[in-house]
Amino acid sequence: MNNKNDQKYIAKTAFGLEEVLEKELNNLGISNTKKFKRAVEFTTDKTGLYKANLALRTSLRILKPFYSFKAQNPDQLYKKVKEYNWEELIQIDDTFAVDGVVNSEFFTHSKYAALKVKDSIVDRIREVKGKRPNIDIKNPKIRLNVHIEQNKCSLLLDSSGDSLHKRGYRVKGGEAPLNEVLAAGMILLSEWDKNSNFVDPMCGSGTLAIEAALLANNIAPNINRKHFGFMNWKDFDQNLFQNVKAKLINEQINFEYEIHANDLSSKMIDIAKSNAITCDIYNKIKFSVNDFKNFEHNLSSGILITNPPYDERIKLDDIKTFYKEFGDTLKKNFTGFDVWILSANAEALKSIGLRTSRRLHLYNGPLESRFYNYQMYHGSKKNKYEKD
Ligand SMILES: C[S@@+](CC[C@H](N)C(=O)[O-])C[C@H]1O[C@@H](n2cnc3c(N)ncnc32)[C@H](O)[C@@H]1O
Numbered sequence: 001m002n003n004k005n006d007q008k009y010i011a012k013t014a015f016g017l018e019e020v021l022e023k024e025l026n027n028l029g030i031s032n033t034k035k036f037k038r039a040v041e042f043t044t045d046k047t048g049l050y051k052a053n054l055a056l057r058t059s060l061r062i063l064k065p066f067y068s069f070k071a072q073n074p075d076q077l078y079k080k081v082k083e084y085n086w087e088e089l090i091q092i093d094d095t096f097a098v099d100g101v102v103n104s105e106f107f108t109h110s111k112y113a114a115l116k117v118k119d120s121i122v123d124r125i126r127e128v129k130g131k132r133p134n135i136d137i138k139n140p141k142i143r144l145n146v147h148i149e150q151n152k153c154s155l156l157l158d159s160s161g162d163s164l165h166k167r168g169y170r171v172k173g174g175e176a177p178l179n180e181v182l183a184a185g186m187i188l189l190s191e192w193d194k195n196s197n198f199v200d201p202m203c204g205s206g207t208l209a210i211e212a213a214l215l216a217n218n219i220a221p222n223i224n225r226k227h228f229g230f231m232n233w234k235d236f237d238q239n240l241f242q243n244v245k246a247k248l249i250n251e252q253i254n255f256e257y258e259i260h261a262n263d264l265s266s267k268m269i270d271i272a273k274s275n276a277i278t279c280d281i282y283n284k285i286k287f288s289v290n291d292f293k294n295f296e297h298n299l300s301s302g303i304l305i306t307n308p309p310y311d312e313r314i315k316l317d318d319i320k321t322f323y324k325e326f327g328d329t330l331k332k333n334f335t336g337f338d339v340w341i342l343s344a345n346a347e348a349l350k351s352i353g354l355r356t357s358r359r360l361h362l363y364n365g366p367l368e369s370r371f372y373n374y375q376m377y378h379g380s381k382k383n384k385y386e387k388d
Contacts, residue, residue: 005045010156011040011052011059016362016371017185021058024188026054026341046237050244053228054158055185057211060163063145063156070151072106077153084155087128092122092248094232095136101159102148117146117155136347141232142145162231167221169210172271173199176204178307178342180221182364183207186371187215189360190305190340197302199337201292206272206285209261213281216255220248224280255284257302262288262295272308293329301336310345320341320351327352330376337376344369 013021018035025033025042033042035344040059052062067084071077083285090096098121100114107113118135121144126132133227143158165181178186187208192198198212214221222228223245230236235342263269266289276282288295308326310319323345330339331354343349358373 003045006043007045007049008043008051009052009064009159010036010039010041010063010065011056012061012063013058014038014060014179014182014185014363016360017058017189020185021056021057024056024058025052028052033048046235047178047244049159049230050228050241051248053164053213053230053326054222054225054245054248056164057215057221058181058188060162060165060181061158061160062164063158065147065154065156067158068152068154069107071148071153072151074107074112074232075118077107077113077208078120079150080153081117081155082124084120086121086124087106088137089157090125090133090142092125092129092131092133094141095134095139096121096142096144097135097137098144098146100146100148104148104150106151107148110257113146113148117144143229157229157233159228159230159233161227161231164222166225166298167279168225169275171205171274171278172205175206175268176309178204178207178209178364180207182362184211184221185360186213186305186340189371190338190373192303192304193337195257197258197260197299199262199297199302199304200306201260201262201290201295201300201304202306202308203261203272204268204307205262206261206275208285208307209259209285210276210279210281212305213255213259213284214279215222216257216259217281217284218251218253219281223248259285260295260297261285262290262292264289264291292326295333297333299336303338303340304330304334305340307341307342310343310348319345319348323348323351324353327354330374331355334376339374339376340371341374343370344371346370 022033022035022040030042030044037269049314069080071080098114100110100116102110102113122132145156148156165179193215200208203209260270269287276285299384354374356372357375360371362369
């Protein structure tokens, strides 16, 4: 419900995760949401903003739009930006940075637009205060965004600071770790009921298993993060923040099924273990080192979500055999499982030899990827997963 303290915010996300992000917001009690490409707009109060930053699994950052106007060239942009009372928002001792996103025939370079905005802010503050604040690209106290859609320009404050995928648990990365936001998004897209076992037989640094453990135990993914952008805002309410955090901690539950993280490489499992220890969920995951073909379990059902190798280092012929063997293993050892595979190698996926139940598109970084679902039924339905 709207109240007078509500503000508009924009939660940014990755391609394909807009719907799950909207559901997450709704589950936090924020119902007035609207989906856009790689973003969801919503309104909430300060409590909702703190909660969203701590608890959303599929948002990369949450921005607060606060000033908008029209401009068709860099001079107009500079002039309009200079009209704002920047001296109220940014103190001389504060550092700041401006990022830009443009989708416009008038502005074609996001960096140039951001530079114009930065110059205008600096000039305004210097003229009013006689001194200027410094820029810090890496770790600014105030992080600003300029978004330009044709001639519509908006300035937004970044409430998150560092991207929200940086949960703080990744001590070591491994070779090709999934982004935490993508991993959480994959699990939410799978519609796992969180009342069944979870397996990743090629877990690498453990991102999927860790995100699954956080989700299943209802642990807010950024509950241990020390810093958010809104902590540098003038209106930051430390007591309210601590209350929101305490309430989220109180809502944690104890997941009673099993979560398995397996990999061929013991080095990877060591990395996955270190990450799980940092995240404080080490005892909620069973780690093992095996080829997926020899991974043993006594689970009669569950969900299996994995991100097998698909890099160029393995020749295509090998990769086809690899995917075929994985498909054969799924048929043999994972009846009763709901299986989801993320791969950027569409050709190799064909060799898996299973009938897909759902096909989704995602991006793993810059790589266009398929996220396919295969249902490995029990007993009489056994043949259902066989390809025609
Ligand atoms: C793309 S990486 C997974 C990355 C992981 N999702 C993460 O976030 O770190 C693929 C993993 O499959 C593992 N792998 C390759 N062949 C395997 C096999 N035969 N059995 C089990 N794991 C295997 C590799 O060691 C690697 O860690």
